[in-house]
Amino acid sequence: MTKKQRAEEIIRLLEQEYPLADCTLDYDEAWKLLVSVRLAAQCTDARVNVVVRELYARYPSPQALADATPEAIEEIVKPCGLGRSKARDIHKCMTVLVQEYDGKVPDDFNALLKLPGVGRKSANLIMGDVFGKPAIVTDTHCIRLVNRMGLVDNIREPKKVEMALWKIIPAEEGSDFCHRLVHHGREVCTARKANCEKCCLRDICKKNT
Secondary structure: OOHHHHHHHHHHHHHHHOOOOOOOOOOOOHHHHHHHHHHOOOOOHHHHHHHHHHHHHHOOOHHHHHHOOHHHHHHHHHHHOOHHHHHHHHHHHHHHHHHHHOOOOOOOHHHHHOOOOOOHHHHHHHHHHOOOOOOOOOOHHHHHHHHHHOOOOOOOOHHHHHHHHHOOOOHHHHHHHHHHHHHHHHHOEOOOOEOHHHOOOOOOOHHHO
């Protein structure tokens, strides 16, 4: 079985198991997802979803965050960890959005990468979830699972995993596939243990074949 064939079957099975593929960060505007994904680094999405309620209540727009001080933002976001650097990046990012994009999040991948605090993972998430464009989000769940499944061979660097997956995952499936990996990685194939006995992929996963 080729990696592409394995990928096609894994995509089918995950879609059956998790039909409602979605982002676990709460947002109703593109700039809010940009903020939340920065806060989610080394923090749970659940905690981020709680913290941003106060942040958005006090600063309800990119302009408001740009006008705030990094120190004021840090006071709110510090429960997410790395408060100083995250607050600084959020402040700089919102300032660039206001000054260069009239407060609108650009729908160009390379433009997103130029925003302060935005890396390939964040840019792909925005491209897929906000703009409905092809995207592969290589977070920790994705990297762990695709290695276990045999879709990549002992590759841990996020960009290299992303590039490998682009070769075998249909472009239109990438975003949903990665969301389903997050759900599967939290519920079944965890970092601590691969619960193969209750895994919908047990007959196709390379770990068991």
